[in-house]
Amino acid sequence: MTSSTSRSPDGRRGDLFDPQCPTRRLLDRIGTKWTSMAVKVLAEASPEEVRFAEMQRRMTGVSQKMLSVTLQGLVRDGLVGRRVEATVPPRVYYRLTPLGLTLEEPLAALRQWAEEHMAEVDRAQRRSAEGEDAGAWSRPG
Template sequence: MTSQVRDDSGVRGDLFDPQCPTRRLLDRIGTKWTSMAVKVLAEASPQEVRFAELQRRMPGVSQKMLSVTLQNLVRDGLVTRRVEPTAPPRVHYRITGLGLSLEAALAGLRAWAEEHMAEVDRANELGHWAEETA
C-alpha cells in the first residue's frame, strides 16, 4: 500500500518514492531543530524574532545549523525573513500561516514524544530491539 497525496496541481505523490517531494519535505520538517524553531516562532506570532533570540531559545543549536534550518523554512514558505540594513544587519523571522499549520501538527508529535519517552527509554534499556518471543 502506498501513501499518496494530491498537490495543488492535481498530481499525486507517493511517500515511498525516493523522488517524491512529500518525502523530501518530511525529511526537512522532521528534525528537532525545525520543530524547535517553528515552536519558538509560533509562540512569538505575530511578532518577529531575531536570529540571536532564536539561537538563545534553542539550546544546543549551532549558528550554522540554525542558519540552515531557517533558510529551509523560508524557502518552503513556512517562515518569512526581513533584514534591516544596519551594520551589522539585523535579521528578523516570522512564522507564516502555513508555518502555523505545521506547528499544529508538530505540537501533536511533541506531545506524543513527551508522553511516551519513558516507555521508549525502557524499551531501549530492555533491549526490545530484539524480536519478541511469544
C-alpha cells in the same frame, strides 16, 4: 484525501512510498528537532517576529550554522518569512507564514507524544541494549 491542499501545483497528490516523491524531502526537513523547535519558538511569538539571536538563545544547543541552515530551508519552503534590517551588523527577523502556522499543530502533537512516551522508549532501548527483544509481540512457548 482529495482536498486541494493535499495536491501539488500540477494537481497530483504526493505519495510517500514513491522514492521520487518530494514529500520525502519535505518530511526529512520538517521532521528534525531543530525545525520543531524553531516552529515552536516562532509560533509562540506569532504574529510578532523573532530575531535570529533570540531564536538561538531559546533553542539551547543549536549552533549558529545549524540554525541558519534550518531557517534557510524553512524560508525556501515558504513556512517562514525573513526580514533583514540594514544595520551594522544587520538584524535578521523571522516569523511563521500562514502556511507555517498550519505546521505548528501537527508538530506540537508530535512533541507532546515524544515528551509523554520518552520514558517508555528509553526503557525499550535499555532492554534492547541488554539483549532482550524489546519489540517482541509474543514469545513462542
